[in-house]
Amino acid sequence: MKLVRFGLVGQEKPGLIDNEGRVRDLSAIIPDLAGEHLSADTMGKLASLDTNTLPLVEGTPQQDLRLGACVNKVGKFICIGLNYADHAAESGMPVPAEPVIFSKWTSAIVGPNDDVKIPKGSEKTDWEVELGVIIGEGGSDIDEADAMKHVAGFCVINDVSERAFQLEGTGTWDKGKGCDTFGPTGPWLVTPDEVGDSNDLGIWLEIDGKRYQNGSTSTMVFKVPHLIAYCSRFMSLQPGDIISTGTPPGVGLGLNPPLYLKGGEEMKLGIDKLGVQCQKVVKA
Template sequence: MKLLRHGPPGQEKPGLLDDRGQVRDLSGVVPDIAGDVLTREGIERLKGLDIAQLPVVTGTPQQDLRLGPCVVGVGKFICIGLNYADHAEESGMPVPPEPVIFGKWTSAIVGPNDDVVIPQGSEKTDWEVELGVVIGTGGAYIDEADAMNHVAGFCIINDVSEREYQLERSGTWDKGKGCDTFGPTGPWLVTPDEVGDFNDLGIWLEVDGHRYQNGSTATMVYKVPHLIAYCSRFMSLQPGDIISTGTPPGVGLGLNPPKYLKGGEVMRLGIDGLGVQEQKVRRL
């Protein structure tokens, strides 16, 4: 099942994508793609619907029908740093002995095709395609063997990053990670039964048609179940929380010389089975 949210910013309605690529409206069934809707019981209820009886939404998704972030009411936007060994190498940093956790502000979340806005004064805004994990059933001190029972689904995240703010300014990484529009999320939330082997998904990103990132989740240092269990040691995880699991090599920071977004570019990124995002980059 592919769950989504459609409509103008701030007025999105819940929906799902049917087998013909049409959006079916869920607003008569659930209030939104959030909270209890994401629990195992909530997902099973949606799977039991007769999709053919749901209203068809006019328009083609990601063309003349805008999609918003695929989940709303996100309490925590948790990111994992340096989780691909080859990305750590290109960043000039060692593979961490434990997962690196940092936060991305939830105000950064936008739709999968919304513009990415370079902050005022930024000269080092960068791209990062990542596999996002959305928590369905909450918990703390989750056993790794049980971790996948806490997952509502997977989605694409563009962990847009301002490298000067992240790495060269005093303090933590967070100030370079959570600027407005720095978290395109979607286009849809795909339930685990439709994803297949999440440990071996192709993952890529292009800028103006040039492919800079072209990797696989198979090269993650710390896998999804471990990340869920690990994060739950330090905070309770709740329905709608997102864990963005790190990026493969090919970011602008790692190029020689480094290359950053200036405004006017188009980013296009995707993960096998999870769809594609596309964002125009502009300056304030």
């Protein structure tokens, strides 16, 4: 299934993408794509619905029908740094011996086609396309062999980053990663049965039509089950938490010379089977 949240900012409703690519309203079935409504039981009930009996929503998603972030009420937005060996190299950092964990503030989360705002004082706003994992069943100290049982679905994440805030002065990764609009999420939550092998998906990003990132999740240093198990050692994972799994090479920081967003650009990014995002970059 492809599950979405559609509507105006703050008024989103849950929906499902039918076989014709149209949105069907799920708000009579579940109140939102959040928390307990991401459980395996709920996903099973949604999968058993006759899609044709659900109300049809007017408009074309991502055109004249806005999509919000595909999950709401996110408790933790967990990110993994340097999880592609070639991205670590372009960043001038060693491949980590174990996953590097940091957080984005949940206030960074926006819809997949909402504007990305360059914060005041920024001179080094950058892009990072990433595979997002949405937790459906919570737990701590999760065994890697059982990790995928805790996944509600996958999505596209743009881990927008301000490198000076992140790396210079008193910079920290969370400060450089958590600015408002720095977490476009979606367009949809795709359930694991439809994704198949999440460790073998093409992943890419373009700025104004020029492709800068073009990789595959097969080159991740640490795969999804390991990341879930590892993170759950240090915090309980809860329904609706997101794990953003790292980015392939081609970010602005790694170019020679480096290239950063100034405002007016269009970012377009996607992952096989998970859809495409497109954001206009504007100055705050």
